[in-house]
Amino acid sequence: MKQQSNNSILQFITQGSLVLQILIGIIAGSILAVLAPSAATSIGMLGSLFVGALKAVAPVLVFVLVAASVASHKRGQNTQLRPIIYLYLFGTFAASLTAVAMSFMFPTELVLVSTETSANPPQGIGEVLHTLLFKIVDNPISAIMNGNYIGILAWAIGLGIAMHSASDTTKTLFNDVAAGVSSIVRFVIRLAPIGIFGLVANTIAQTGFSVLLGYSQLLLVLIGSMLLIALVMNPLLVFYKIRRNPYPLVFKCLRESGVTAFFTRSSAANIPVNMDLAQRLKLDEDTYSVSIPLGATINMAGAAITITVLSLAAVHTLGIQVDFATALLLSVVAAVSACGASGVAGGSLLLIPLACSLFGVSNDVAMQVVAVGFIIGVLQDSAETALNSSTDVLFTAACCKAAEEK
Template sequence: MSWISSYFRFPLIWKIAIGFVLGAIVGLLVGPSIAVIRPLGTLFLRLLQMLVVPLIFFTLVVGAASVSPSRLGRVGGKVIVYYLVTSAVAITLGVLIALAVQPGAGLLMPAEAPEARTPPALSQVLLEIVPTNPFQALSRGDVLAVIFFALIVGLSISAMEHAGDRRVKEQAGLLFRLSQGATEVMFRIVRGVLEYAPFGVFALIAVTLGTVGVRALVPLGKLTGVVYGGVALQIVFYVVLLKLFRQGIRRFFSAAQDPMLTAFVTRSSSGTLPVTMRAAERLGISESIYGFSLPLGATVNMDGTALYIGASVIFVANVAGVSLTPAQLVGVIVTGTLASIGTAGVPGAGLIMLSLAITQAGLPMGPVALVAGIDAILDMVRTMCNVTGDLVGTQLVAATEPGLEAEEAQATSVAR
């Protein structure tokens, strides 16, 4: 039918934007009863989440196997340093802005404190990166364990490709091409899922605003302003980094707008991963770079969440009437940066990090109830910041590895 063809030809970003605006209007007009369409949004999230584990596995295998072990070590080092530095900058920014604004001043402690979810110890998080059963990790969606196992497989294929035995090289080439084919299959599924995105976006936004309502932002308007303003400054920081590395700002954000908007409405870094990878392709970034950096970033790079943690800790301290010492503030920054390693890129995971930071600072958990009331609104913008930071880091690392494409071409010809 002609209208179906017209729908598929219409730019995706505009379809998503229309779904977002209509969803906001309908949600505010209808109110809580709009929750009846929640399954439409849940379906979109499930479709995205369906792709996460296989996409992470195959793209990381291809990424790790595409370059020599020494080259991968250099790329990986750059990615990890970038993620740690930008997360530290983000949480520091959140703390400083909140200290200036004092978002929780004048608010009262809630009558009952919510039951806090105890976050796992950092040592336990690090140990669980190594799976005792890789197939169980794949089936359960343990992203960090899947990342570790995929890197081991990819590095082993890379080592096989550089072995002296011709038979081993041929086997490596077969495994490499199989992983490439599986990755292409996943990307084709991604393109199909994205055509449903406008309907999922409509439902997600309508239910969120219909349930929370505009008035829910009033008592926490300052905290919302701090988080949204802090994210805006963090994106300015990204622009400065892109400028320093002489990358085109307009070209970057033209490609990044799809994953940024998808992250905003889905509130899931991991769920947005297929869209982020597609944006990296549009930017001309090598798969051996984005296949490593983006899956890793969706799990360990949480700039927006780190900023939210910094601002929320100050908010909780204001509500509790506690003045944090410089040592406590430094502890919050360090804890928030390290805790991002174990934070899943799924909606609401930031509350686990917040509980950890609150406990570390010695603050009461009661005021967290206030933050939890608008967590969905804050989660939208912080997830968008998370995904943008992942893509910026990938672009910067790619800019410092100009000879990678030639090396890949040579490796592929040898594999064949």
């Protein structure tokens, strides 16, 4: 009887619902943080190890999968990259427009802090795009080591095209290496409940949520905008593609991709999770092996919302009047900047001064707004990453399923 019980526990751990296990990890981490904060801080190492493992395996996974897919691609085989990219770009722009509307409906004023940051924001969109372009021609070893996914994609596609005329044996070797790396990824993903247990315990023990109460309205506007995109705008776009109830797919992506991304707070670390989900959804590997790492770079609805809401909060705080044309320009700037956020150290928060410059807000004031962003980052960055990453696999799935039904 005891042996049977042990076997049942082992089977639940190795084959049971990952979402249920993650939920157990979240509850256990929260309880530990409340009862024993010092132990929770120590156990946070488990979370760091999990995120580190995902970040370590993701660049290699993307490189071998993309190279193998392109090398094995047959002429006339239809991939859905173009409509997916259109959805990425439109979704990011729609998110910035939504954020503008929410900011006007619920204008937020900030108590600016004197916290200084040594980070250097980009001085214009030109600098953002310049950084992004030079990422493309990065050394391939450097790109893999530093998680530069634009560079990884460029080299993987180039190598795949070069290997297109290689022998079947060579192509089989590529596919076998990709399958081997994928197996390692699946093992790392099974460790998610332990990793998220450590992340939750450490986060709650160190920061709590009392510090966030002073910024409750700002957080409500930010997270409310992200929820509107996740639960209204994205389902409308998916319905446009698949012409049936989009919510089962939307909730599956939020549950199995968004939850993990919320706690890892890293789009790069969530690429293996999205790849695994895309495989279980039986999507076209030639499509998702490129679209998901590309989405981690250019599909930035959450970042566009963060840039727009915090910039307009600074504008409202200073009493600056904003007309419709300027608000529309802000939406365009936020969308373009968000797509280049991965090429800038510090991500979306460091693009706030660029957006603030449209309204003549000084860099000193803008950097104080960035400091506010870091204070609320425990929720803002988590929700932003969850929206960005879950939308990558959602839009990929929508376009693949739409193509299957034609």
